[in-house]
């Protein structure tokens with residue numbers, strides 16, 4: 504691949520913190536050599552063309568466009584049965600997320616629909632979504648269960664993650680989110696939450712182990728699980744080989760982020776309600792702070808996560824779509840970059856680093872994806888722009904021209920068809 508006006512390599516070691524979040528490792532007139540799905544050379548056009556292996560290689564001319572690592576979307580609820588468009592109007596009329604949940608909407612609404620859906624129907628919907636992820640420049644997608652909330656339905660989702668990973672080109676990172684909310688049938692019982700956690704510990708986790716998921720997530724918040732309950736679930740998950748990650752401090756400050764640090768979670772996500780000492784603690788931690796501005800946008804909230812304070816404190820800030828039918832129905836990482844710039848006051852460079860290399864750290868995939876360096880997977884997004892700042896600048900449309908996963912073109916705009 505040659506002729507990139509700007510090639511954003513994101514090269515360098517370690518996760519990006521503070522000032523280094525702006526360092527894109529930009530090469531003007533850049534080129535890449537790809538072999539067997541991996542990057543075999545990276546540099547200026549002149550440097551790469553000089554490599555002996557470049558001779559005879561098939562050439563793709565990027566025509567002065569911008570190339571960067573494929574986006575790593577580290578937080579999605581990929582598998583779900585249907586949209587919740589019917590709740591959208593209630594939200595616009597002023598009902599809060601929690602009020603909608605109390606009326607039988609929210610997550611439990613999606614649970615009802617998912618339990619009734621066949622695997623085939625769920626798969627068809629997920630496959631269509633994955634094609635859209637690719638069309639927006641995303642090459643790695645984390646996917647959470649959590650709309651099943653009984654043994655058969657949670658396993659149905661996690662098995663689908665595995666099938667999808669094997670049958671289509673995007674990389675799927677599977678997360679078990681049995682502790683999303685307490686399901687309806689347990690809410691009516693005295694001690695229902697306790698009984699449901701026991702189901703997770705005794706019936707679900709032994710079936711899942713490392714075969715069906717890499718991570719165990721918990722929604723630790725008002726109306727979901729307490730810090731103590733979350734800790735139990737994450738510890739149980741770890742015993743079965745699943746690394747912790749968390750939904751934390753979205754609706755209220757519960758101390759969830761502190762638990763994430765204590766558990767050495769890979770990532771804690773949302774973080775709208777952090778206080779100053781939480782921010783300072785995240786600044787010193789290896790746990791990635793993943794921000795999900797699509798959620799605040801869709802819910803029409805005025806308050807967003809304190810991105811600038813987190814960056815200044817030295818936290819490893821990452822961005823994700825939180826693709827889900829209730830609070831963030833988007834799979835467009837470019838749109839998330841636009842929101843990060845306008846609402847989180849991140850610069851375009853910071854937002855791109857957050858959605859690539861730092862997001863790779865959030866999924867423990869930093870050795871294989873998230874930057875364009877020799878030996879890493881050839882996961883590449885090419886945008887129909889001449890300057891990377893135009894990626895978030897043009898909001899609401901996708902300028903993704905080509906997406907490559909492990910060296911294979913998996914999306915090409917019509918005019919790019921090769």
Ligand SMILES: [Zn+2]
Pocket residue numbers: 578580750825827
């Ligand atoms: Zn989520």
